[in-house]
Amino acid sequence: MPEEEGVRGGAQGSGAPSDPDAELLARLRRGDEDAFRALVTEHGPFLMRLVMMHVPSHSIAEEVVGDTWLAVLNGLDRFEGRSSLRTWIASIALNKARTRGTREGRIVPFALLRRRYEEGGGPALDPDRFQGRRGERPGWWASPPAAWEGPERQLEAAETRDVLLHAIRDLPPRQREVIALRDISGWDAEEVCNTLDLSETNQRVLLHRARSKVRAALEEYMRPETEGTTQ
Amino acid sequence: MNRRQNRMFTCQEMVELVTDYLEGRLDAAARGRFEAHVAECDACTLYIEQMRMTITALGHIPPESISPEAERELVAAFRNWRDQTA
Numbered sequence: 001m002p003e004e005e006g007v008r009g010g011a012q013g014s015g016a017p018s019d020p021d022a023e024l025l026a027r028l029r030r031g032d033e034d035a036f037r038a039l040v041t042e043h044g045p046f047l048m049r050l051v052m053m054h055v056p057s058h059s060i061a062e063e064v065v066g067d068t069w070l071a072v073l074n075g076l077d078r079f080e081g082r083s084s085l086r087t088w089i090a091s092i093a094l095n096k097a098r099t100r101g102t103r104e105g106r107i108v109p110f111a112l113l114r115r116r117y118e119e120g121g122g123p124a125l126d127p128d129r130f131q132g133r134r135g136e137r138p139g140w141w142a143s144p145p146a147a148w149e150g151p152e153r154q155l156e157a158a159e160t161r162d163v164l165l166h167a168i169r170d171l172p173p174r175q176r177e178v179i180a181l182r183d184i185s186g187w188d189a190e191e192v193c194n195t196l197d198l199s200e201t202n203q204r205v206l207l208h209r210a211r212s213k214v215r216a217a218l219e220e221y222m223r224p225e226t227e228g229t230t231q
Numbered sequence: 232m233n234r235r236q237n238r239m240f241t242c243q244e245m246v247e248l249v250t251d252y253l254e255g256r257l258d259a260a261a262r263g264r265f266e267a268h269v270a271e272c273d274a275c276t277l278y279i280e281q282m283r284m285t286i287t288a289l290g291h292i293p294p295e296s297i298s299p300e301a302e303r304e305l306v307a308a309f310r311n312w313r314d315q316t317a
Contacts, residue, residue, distance in 0.1 A: 031313035033306065040305060045294030052295055062301040069305055073312045123247070130243040139241025144274030145281060155288040164289060183289035189254065208250035215285040 021085040029076055040069065043086055046185045047093050053168065053176045054094075054101035064100050068093040087195045094177065094195070124212035148222040160221070167217035171210050178203060179210035240268045245275045249282050 027035035047068060051061045071092050079088055131142045154160055168176055177196055181187045187195075193203050240248065245268055251257050252265050269276050297305075 031316070033309060033313075036309045037306065040297075040302065044297050044302075048295035048297060049292075058295075061295070062297060065297065066301060066305060066308070070308055070312070073309065123243075124249075125243075125246050127243070130241070137241075139243040140272075141242045141274045144242075145278050147277060148281065148284070155284060156291060160288065161292055164292060179289070183286050184292050186290060204250060204254055204256060207254075208247070211250060211282060211285060212246070214289070215282055218285055218288070219281065 022081065025076070025079070025081070025085065028073075036073075039085075043089055046086075047089065049184060050090060050177070050180055051093055051097040053180055054097035054173070056101075056104050060100065060104065061097075064096050065093065067096055071096070083194050084191065087191055090181070090195045098173070122209065124208065125216065145219060146223060148218070154222070155218075160218070163217055163221045164214060167214045168210070170217075171213060174198075175206045175210035175213075178206040179214065182207055183211070239271075240264050242268075242272060242275055242278075245269075245272070246278060249279055252279075253282065253286075 024035055024039060028039065044065065047065050048061055051064045051068075052058070055061050055064060068089065072089055075092070079085075083091075129141065129143050131138050131140055135142065148154070168179060171179070174196070178192060178198075181192045181195065182189070189200060189203055192198070193200055196203070198206070245265065248257065248261070248265055252262065257265060269279065
């Protein structure tokens with residue numbers, strides 16, 4: 001009974017096939033409240049995380065997510081299942097979050113100003129970390145990374161989480177969205193490209209910049225002698 | 232051991248290639264050069280390991296929750312929508 005056109009998911013079988021989407025959609029269109037609750041339970045937390053990247057407070061994020069669900073319900077008839085349900089929902093949420101984020105004056109304007117020029121570009125690491133042309137081995141490490149002490153335990157700590165989230169908030173918006181979807185939500189590259197309307201290469205460049213900067217923030221945090229040197 | 236044929240990547244290049252490597256986007260030749268560098272360079276080995284740890288740490292960030300109040304409002308909105316479209 002479910003229409004087959006909605007089935008197009010990743011051929012690699014990573015994640016669930018989109019069949020459940022079709023079933024859930026049919027139930028939603030019939031007005032099944034349990035289906036709606038299931039949808040909200042499954043996608044609500046990641047939508048909140050995504051929207052929080054753009055707006056300054058939890059309560060505003062809840063508003064935006066609420067608006068998103070309304071838009072989803074009102075758009076159900078128009079949704080053709082050419083993208084996955086969560087891709088579609090995420091695009092709606094991101095549009096609303098970007099608009100709202102702009103209206104609210106953004107979260108960290110100083111960081112945005114500072115970094116606007118490097119939306120996609122800029123090196124992964126400060127060039128001073130490497131030997132210059134006159135060095136013994138040009139392009140090789142001048143100040144190599146130090147090992148992180150007891151990282152397993154520390155990486156799970158709440159404080160580390162704050163460092164990560166803070167680093168992500170400092171990123172230019174596109175990088176922020178890519179790393180949130182790829183690494184926090186665990187989406188694959190193709191889905192992220194579809195949601196954010198990026199080419200595969202562009203997605204990878206943004207991901208690279210974002211990951212490099214988040215790693216650098218962790219490095220800063222893990223280094224024992226940086227105590228008390230926050231800006 | 233014919234490393235000479237392909238110039239070795241510098242560490243600075245390695246740091247820019249790490250995502251392409253982790254994403255499986257380097258061609259065979261570049262992957263070979265990447266891995267040859269890793270085999271020789273402890274600092275880059277550590278750097279890549281730290282990139283992996285960063286990704287793992289990001290994956291462990293717990294989801295944001297919605298307040299019960301907001302959830303109640305959502306369900307109310309849903310009923311409203313259902314009644315309007317019925």
